[in-house]
Amino acid sequence: MSYAYLFKYIVIGDTGVGKSCLLLQFTDKTFQPVHDLTIGVEFGSRMVSVASKQVKLQIWDTAGQESFRSITRSYYRGAAAALLVYDVTRRETFDNLSTWLQDCRAHANPNMVITLVGNKADISHRRAVSTEEGEMFARENGLLFVEASAKTADHVEDAFIATAREVVKNIDAGLDVKDESNGVKLGYVAGGGASDTVGLNAPPRVEQSGCC
Template identity: 70%
Template sequence: MSYSYLFKFIIIGDTGVGKSGLLLQFTDKRFQPVYDLTIGVEFGARMITVDNKPIKLQIWDTAGQESFRSITRSYYRGAAGALLVYDITRRETFSHLASWLEDARQHAVPNMTIMLIGNKCDLAQRRAVSTEEGEQFAKEHGLIFMEASAKTAQNVEEAFVKTAATIYKKLQDGVLELNGVSQFIPS
């Protein structure tokens, strides 16, 4: 299938926050309760439509372990969007967001669109990080924010599409350069 744009996304965050689950739910519409740890990087792709334009999302799911951090950094290159993920039931994953964000801002293009995702909102009864804290962190750092659940699919589609729509708007407004970040493929 042909597409007008190709946007590269990267999914970042601590190990075990559900990055691979979000990718699988978005690309395959399914949930896998048990995952092997991602070693290095996994890849997925899917077509979406924004403003009647077909857009291909190329999504790189990165390993969250510190030992893979140097490998992961090379995948920021050319990424137009990032999903920065934490687990709402594990406070330490929220505490590490500033470090992940610093990495992203250091290694990615300026004006990259970053969506902060509080994952596992289906486990609200075990919540360790409030929605308000997530909103506040996003506001302070200029991020888009959403809580989602890879298990129930709540807000998964919306997170990827909203991020892509924001990238598309930045391209239309001239805030983001096409070269190296994403590609425009004339029909």
């Protein structure tokens, strides 16, 4: 299928916050309640319509464990956007956001769009982080913000598509799409034009399994 742009996304955050579940819900519209932890990276893609343009999202879901942090850092480079995910039922995953954000901004291009995602918002009786706290952190750090549930699919589309919409705004404002370090690639036209390769400056694929 033809598309105007290809955007490289990364999904980051502590282990167990549901990063892989968000990706699976967005790409396959399914939820797996039982799964292994991601080892290295997972990959998924999906076509979306943004501002009357077809955009292909190429999404790299990274492992949250400290032992894989060096692998995760290599995926920041050449990414147009990041979803920074925490679990609204686990306070420590929110408290660790500053470390993730510092890491992201140290290794990513300065034009990266970052969306803060509070996952597992459906588990209201176990909530440990308020919506207002998430909104405040996002506002203070210049991030987009959404609370979502990979289980119920609530606002999962919003998280990915609102992020893409912001990248398109950056392109319209003059972002250099010929510079692949910005995580944007000109699209593919059926029967001709650019080819769709697996990676925008992506490091070698690491084998993995499971979620989060």
